């Protein structure tokens with residue numbers, strides 16, 4: 031029943047009219063409003079404000095056409111590499127045209143790498159273990175040790191190992207040497223057909239990680255191999271279009287055939303000499319700097335000595351040693367807060383020692399480990415290694431952004447070490463979308479069965495960036511890799527100039543295809 035007669039009808043009409051009008055208005059304006067939101071979000075994205083030259087726009091068009099086609103196809107087949115475990119995704123990634131373009135793209139620098147996780151382990155097995163005087167021993171747990179010595183050492187310091195066997199003799203008695211060599215390769219990486227089964231939790235995979243390090247330690251710390259390893263690292267990254275590296279290094283003793291060992295200064299000098307030689311042979315190569323690091327399992331009293339060592343090395347090699355960091359499984363190690371006394375030594379003594387802390391490489395929110403992000407900020411870390419948990423700390427995030435302190439995002443590492451399984455859900459998605467300072471790196475590509483930096487760039491571009499992140503973001507990431515490096519201002523300028531030349535060539539070729 032209608033109450034109020036005609037005046038009620040008039041009110042109803044007015045209401046209907048208002049609804050109709052608002053429909054018409056929003057139908058007209060929804061596209062405009064969306065356009066404005068799209069434009070705003072595009073500007074907020076990392077690199078969103080870069081202006082591309084005409085040729086870059088053309089190259090971008092080519093790249094984005096391929097990218098959109100690949101993602102659209104993946105939505106049909108439901109086979110999208112960034113959402114799959116890297117061990118299974120790798121082959122698919124290698125079939126991607128986008129991946130091949132990224133491989134050719136000058137990516138700048140890799141700022142988060144560890145000393146012996148950089149070189150394809152094939153080389154360790156097929157080259158290093160075939161060198162004269164290489165000995166092997168087997169532990170009851172099935173892990174391996176190696177040493178170079180002459181004559182064959184009789185006894186072992188580690189009593190849990192069998193006697194040393196000359197590898198040449200051991201191989202001579204094998205039925206199938208290829209099979210043995212393949213087992214060594216398996217020993218030296220985390221790669222396996224069924225990673226979910228092999229590594230049920232993070233501790234299991236970190237245990238294997240540590241066993242790899244122990245297995246290769248005797249190989250890579252043999253002086254001639256040590257130098258070759260450095261050279262190979264530079265080569266592999268150089269071939270992957272990376273022209274500058276910063277390595278976290280433990281600087282454990284390097285030994286000679288007669289058992290004589292060298293100290294940390296010797297090792298720094300070896301890095302310096304090999305990098306200088308490499309730069310001489312490859313003029314576009316910008317070199318290498320070291321971040322002296324110690325293990326976060328160590329007692330706080332011992333870390334005081336490491337901080338002093340870092341200060342000493344930086345004083346002796348100011349353009350080679352960039353600073354200090356703590357490495358190892360964060361969840362089970364000491365926190366930065368535990369180490370505060372050691373870490374405050376430089377500032378109390380008025381000495382500059384830049385920090386490059388791994389922090390927030392954890393899924394456990396609100397724990398003392400998660401709070402490493404707070405202490406990394408308070409201790410003025412120059413960059414944050416991973417910062418995986420950063421989005422859970424809005425105040426830290428805000429301050430880091432304001433101080434322009436970047437996170438070092440290593441997607442393949444985060445996935446393999448079980449922090450996140452589908453890289454579309456990596457926390458860097460939101461950070462990239464809001465232009466938070468970041469660089470991309472590959473952590474320990476050799477142990478993950480990766481190589482160089484391109485696999486991580488692929489995961490970022492396709493998985494973390496999503497459908498519409500374009501060449502601007504890639505360009506900004508490359509620029510960031512120098513901007514946030516420990517290069518001196520004059521070195522930065524030179525590196526950027528060198529990179530830009532290569533970039534323009536790359537763009538020219540991509541635009542032409």
Ligand SMILES: *[C@@H]1O[C@H](CO)[C@@H](O)[C@H](O)[C@H]1NC(C)=O
Nearest residue numbers: 156157158160258259261262
């Ligand atoms: C082993 O590697 C070294 C250094 O990269 C190289 O000079 C040598 O030719 C390699 N040897 C073999 C047998 O591949």
Ligand SMILES: *[C@@H]1O[C@H](CO)[C@@H](O)[C@H](O)[C@H]1NC(C)=O
Nearest residue numbers: 205206207208209210212213
């Ligand atoms: C040795 O092992 C490899 C790898 O398992 C295999 O492909 C090859 O056929 C084997 N060779 C012989 C002679 O059995």
Ligand SMILES: *[C@@H]1O[C@H](CO)[C@@H](O)[C@H](O)[C@H]1NC(C)=O
Nearest residue numbers: 172173174210213214216217
């Ligand atoms: C490591 O190598 C040894 C010796 O060949 C082998 O017995 C063991 O199964 C290997 N471990 C893995 C994980 O492949």
Ligand SMILES: *[C@@H]1O[C@H](CO)[C@@H](O)[C@H](O)[C@H]1NC(C)=O
Nearest residue numbers: 373374376377378408409410
């Ligand atoms: C960090 O930087 C601030 C501002 O420059 C300074 O006051 C503080 O002492 C620094 N802290 C450390 C531990 O170096």
Ligand SMILES: [Zn+2]
Nearest residue numbers: 144388415473
């Ligand atoms: Zn790391």
